[in-house]
Structures are given as C-alpha cells and as structure tokens.
Amino acid sequence: MFRTAHQPTGATLGRAALVVAHPGHELNLTGWLTMSQPSVFVMTDGSGQLGRSRLHSTTKTLLRAGGRPGSIYGHLSDQEVYEAMLDQDVDLFLRLTFELADWICLDDIAYVVGDSAEGYHPTHDLCRTIVGGAVELAARVRGPIGNYEYVITGPRIDCVMGRCRGAIKLILDDQALERKLAAARGYPELAGEVQSAVERHGIESFRHECLHPVDNRKSWTPERSSQPHYEIHGQSRVAAGKYQRAVSYADHIAPLQAALWEALDRSLEAGVGTSMAGARMG
Ligand SMILES: [Zn+2]
Ligand SMILES: [Zn+2]
Secondary structure, X not given: OEEEEOOOOHHHHXXXXXXXXXXXXXXXXXXXXXXXXXXXXXXXOOOOOOOXXXXXXXXXXXXXXOOEEEEEEEEEOHHHHHHHHHOOOHHHHHHHHHHHHHHHHHOOOOEEEEEOOOOOOHHHHHHHHHHHHHHHHHHHHHOOOEEXXXXXXXXXXXXXXXXXXXXXXXXXXXXXXXXHHHHHHOOHHHHHHHHHHHHHHOHHHHHEEEEEEOOOOOXXXXXXXXXXXXXXXXXXXXXXXOOOOOOOHHHHHHHHHHHHHHHHHHHHHOOOOOHHHOOOOO
16 A cells, blocks of 8 residues: 555554644645554644634544544644743643653553644644653653654655655555545645645655654754744734734743743653653643
C-alpha cells in the first residue's frame, strides 16, 4: 500500500501518538495513521473559523484511516486557547503537558508526532512546546521516546528535497494517495484549504508523509525583521473590530514558552517525570 524509506515499518517503530493543535491536521498524515494506528490528541475543537466544532469530521477520518482519541480531544475552543495565551495562563498549558506525559507512559508510547512550529499559528507553536515538554517528562520515567514533527503549512516539496535527515518517510502508492485525497475532500469544513493546498503544492506532494526527528526544546523564533503570520492576522482582526487584543510573539508566545519550560525544568529537577509520580505543577 505504501513503502517507507529510512526507517522500518510501524510495527517495529512501536506505539505512536499524534498531537495536533487543530482537528483536520491529521489529513496530512492519513497514510501514516493507517500504518501506525496512533492515539490522537487534538488541542481545540477547531471552532475558530466558523464558530462551531469540526471535531466530528476528525472522528470520521480516524474511523476510516485508523487511530483512536487520546485523553485530550478538542475539549477547548479556539477562543479559549487564544484567551489563555493573551492572559498568560501557564497552568492550562502545563496541565495539557502533564496529561500528555501521563498518557505516553500509560499507553507505552514509543514515539510522538506533533505539529511543527512555523510561526504560522500560535496554537501550532505551543503544541510543539507541549509535545517537547511531555516527551521530556515521560522520558524521565520511561527512557528514550521519539519526538517527530511534520510540515503543516511550509512548502512540502522543500521537505521532500531536504530537511529529512533521519526522518520516517512514507511514500504512498496510488491507492493510498486516492484514499488520502478522498478523506481530505470528505472533510467539509476544510474543503477550501485542501483545494488551495492542492493548487499550491500539487497532488504529488500529498504522496509524501515525512516525520522529522526534532529536539524536545525546539521552538520557532522570528527572523530579525519578519513578523509571524499570526501577528499580522491578529492585528488585522483588531483593526477590523473582530478582536479586542491580538497575540504577539514577544508579548505572549515567547514568555509563555519560557514559563512553561521553567515550570517543567523545576519538576524535572525535582525528579517528577509525570503527574503520576506524585505532583502536578501549578
Ligand atoms: Zn491548525
Ligand atoms: Zn521531510
């Protein structure tokens, strides 16, 4: 159905978890979902754009492709997460990190795949930090655990050409590619995004599913003169009177990530791998 390069098949990779900021991200990896049948964690219900949850469409994808919901499955709305960033609610993100670490330990997860931080959406970037933190906490209890990211909005062809050292790489055959496109087109809330991804990157780019090994502490920092996409978007929403405040990298995301790691480091120093080991931060 597909072949893998650089790495053995899912069976020998061990149990997997997928952690994404938004429902629908899993459409990028339906070949891998079928192969690895991961536990799937979704931070928000995806209600941001249309004001209503699109989680049921992700459930439909999982029923077809494979995978089952983890303990974090769209309990928060996009607005709640956005406000938590504005309010610097470290506790909320810390709780998610500990909960994920618990699951990694309890479910005997060998490797975690999560969003990459690209400066595109602040929840994607925080999702990356939560995955890194949870893997680091769980590794303290369980030993080495793989941490992988996949490209969300970046150019896929670049990924195919490079950046792939040590990656778990799937190349879908025609049937698997057809199923992937059918799943994407059967996700009504994202029809427009799927179509524009096809136009931007070409159908062939969907054949490649690439999971890059990543450092637990990896984050995204803007280049000197550039502004993250989410700041530009947020500021235009404020100008249009849709938002009262907008998330920025310097005022919200960077301090939140620093505070998260500070709390996680305190708990790592205290020898607390996960909340099961006796303490929860916060
Ligand atoms: Zn997203
Ligand atoms: Zn790659």
